[in-house]
Amino acid sequence: MVTLNRIYTRTGDQGTTRLATGEPVSKAAARVEAYGAVDETNACLGMARVHTAADPELDTLLARLQNELFDLGADLATPPRPDEAEGAVLRVSDRQVERLEAEIDALNDRLPPLQSFILPAGTPAAAALHLARTVCRRAEREAVRLVEAGETVSPAALRYLNRLSDLLFVAARAANDLGRSEVFWKSGATR
Template identity: 40%
Template sequence: MAKFYTGQGDDGSTGLLGEGRIPKYDLRMEAIGAVDEASAALGVARSQCSRSENQTRILRIQRELYRLMAELAATPQTAARFHTIDSNAVRRLEDEIGILEQSVSAPNEFILPGDSSAGAALDLARTIVRRAERRVTEILARGEITNADLGRYLNRLSSLVFLMELSENAASGRENPSLAKEK
């Protein structure tokens, strides 16, 4: 039977995809963790979505996030091998945003999450994606990674997740979302 632990991280470090280890509190690990959380939150949302196209979309995104985490975990020596998030991936998200924009109405004000279970789960996922974007942007600014498409991908993803939230709310009969400002 396989062991589910190695004990190598007991010293507070973790391995990268390549030679070397870094502290578990390193910003790169924070970014990987935030992307991992975003994928998990998207999984919760996917399990609650009523629209099959959103379920399919989210599953594809979760697979892309897995590859994005691998790219974040790569060392400079192995980075090229794990480079899969590129301008084409960003453009795919932009295309999907364009499709969803035509089927949902954007609110004029900030909305409150919770108009549907799937919508609330998607909103939580969106906020986690935004955190991941902030961490990745900082790593890019520090020069620790160089693929700016990672930040662009996460930025577009948060917009797409918001639109999926609106579409799930509409599918549940909540076309007029709860607004943050009382009327």
């Protein structure tokens, strides 16, 4: 349980923050950008849930994902150490990635095959989930940039972000009346 007695600390007024390890870093540091984009994804899921209350199955899924995104944020905010004991730090697990894959498959099995690209539109829930998907893809790109900059990120965290965006895509399709309310791309329609 985390207790926050004061919301403002004034410690970030100079453009710095602290990682979970206590290490001070710039608020523009690659690691902060990565877990910040995860936080944005979580906020988008919160907005999507405004529109999924009537669908208990989808809303329950999104509620669990929101909690897992806090786990992912903690994972990214805590740079791994070589001497880190297994389970000493909250990390995303391969089991969580496998669950996402099973959920993608289960949702996708209920949908008609795609015959065209779809626009991020349709029902309010679907549009909100498409927005969450695009922000999640940005979080994935930020995490990859972090790795490319020589930082360590758990492989499970990277896989989780990739599968999550796929899950949000099929969830958006499901929220579009199981594909019946999808808006299809019309190639070259405005030429």
